[in-house]
Amino acid sequence: MLELHKVHKHFGGLQAVDNVSFTVATGCIKGVIGPNGAGKSTLFNLIACNTPLSSGSIRLNGREIQGLKAYQTAALGIARTFQNIKLFSGMKVLECVMVGAHTRGRAGFLAGMLPLPKHRREEAAIRDKSMACLEFLNIADLAHSPTDALAFGQQRAVELARALAADPQLLLLDEPAAGLNIYETAELGRLITTIREQNITVLLVEHDMSLVMDICDEIVVLSSGRKLAEDSPTNIQRNPEVIAAYLGEDHEPAR
Numbered sequence: 001m002l003e004l005h006k007v008h009k010h011f012g013g014l015q016a017v018d019n020v021s022f023t024v025a026t027g028c029i030k031g032v033i034g035p036n037g038a039g040k041s042t043l044f045n046l047i048a049c050n051t052p053l054s055s056g057s058i059r060l061n062g063r064e065i066q067g068l069k070a071y072q073t074a075a076l077g078i079a080r081t082f083q084n085i086k087l088f089s090g091m092k093v094l095e096c097v098m099v100g101a102h103t104r105g106r107a108g109f110l111a112g113m114l115p116l117p118k119h120r121r122e123e124a125a126i127r128d129k130s131m132a133c134l135e136f137l138n139i140a141d142l143a144h145s146p147t148d149a150l151a152f153g154q155q156r157a158v159e160l161a162r163a164l165a166a167d168p169q170l171l172l173l174d175e176p177a178a179g180l181n182i183y184e185t186a187e188l189g190r191l192i193t194t195i196r197e198q199n200i201t202v203l204l205v206e207h208d209m210s211l212v213m214d215i216c217d218e219i220v221v222l223s224s225g226r227k228l229a230e231d232s233p234t235n236i237q238r239n240p241e242v243i244a245a246y247l248g249e250d251h252e253p254a255r
């Protein structure tokens with residue numbers, strides 16, 4: 001479904017993503033892991049066309065998406081959540097999720113300003129779909145709460161609902177378990193697995209290794225912008241280079 005070929009992104013002299021190639025097969029959950037600063041979020045920004053490539057190519061179902069705008073990749077079926085949650089302030093939860101659904105709604109912007117019957121039907125369908133996403137994530141009771149009043153875990157769930165409401169074929173999740181407790185993380189793992197069962201392909205950036213190892217079919221490891229390894233979870237856990245990259249960051253050397 002997704003093919004990255006020799007993808008580069010530099011910020012001035014810094015190679016944030018350096019010659020990264022990999023593919024994501026339809027229907028899989030692929031993990032992207034690596035120490036802080038490895039280039040994971042930048043990679044997501046490139047795939048969602050939130051920022052342009054320096055060089056290389058990214059194809060979705062064979063179509064080059066380089067040069068598209070973020071709203072265009074959203075219309076092609078790429079939805080995402082952000083490492084730093086970005087909800088719309090001053091909105092109710094349901095409205096916020098409906099904005100996500102509108103990214104693939106058919107009536108255009110102008111039609112949205114005219115109270116045409118066709119538009120009203122579409123609006124009702126979008127409301128129902130958005131409500132169904134909230135129910136799927138067990139937060140339907142929050143539909144009429146202001147987004148600003150939500151606890152952290154609830155904000156993450158609303159952001160995921162908004163992404164799902166866009167009917168994505170590819171869902172990019174940037175550290176969805178960050179800040180969640182172990183029960184919420186376990187529930188998130190079950191949800192992501194259920195999302196995949198609905199034919200949505202998932203690319204998951206996550207630091208919680210037990211979650212990643214549990215639910216991913218394949219894992220790409222990035223370090224300093226470069227692809228260090230790409231393998232099954234079992235092989236990744238045994239890979240000496242991967243272990244070294246993580247030991248370098250997270251652990252005091254054994255004395």
Ligand SMILES: Nc1ncnc2c1ncn2[C@@H]1O[C@H](COP(=O)(O)OP(=O)(O)O)[C@@H](O)[C@H]1O
Nearest residue numbers: 011014016034035036037038039040041042043
């Ligand atoms: N907009 C930006 N301008 C300059 N440098 C950036 C920008 N975004 C990210 N970087 C740098 O690129 C590198 C990779 O960052 P990032 O993709 O956020 O890593 P990760 O998500 O793996 O922690 C870091 O060194 C970061 O400081």
Ligand SMILES: [Mg+2]
Nearest residue numbers: 040041042083
């Ligand atoms: Mg990041």
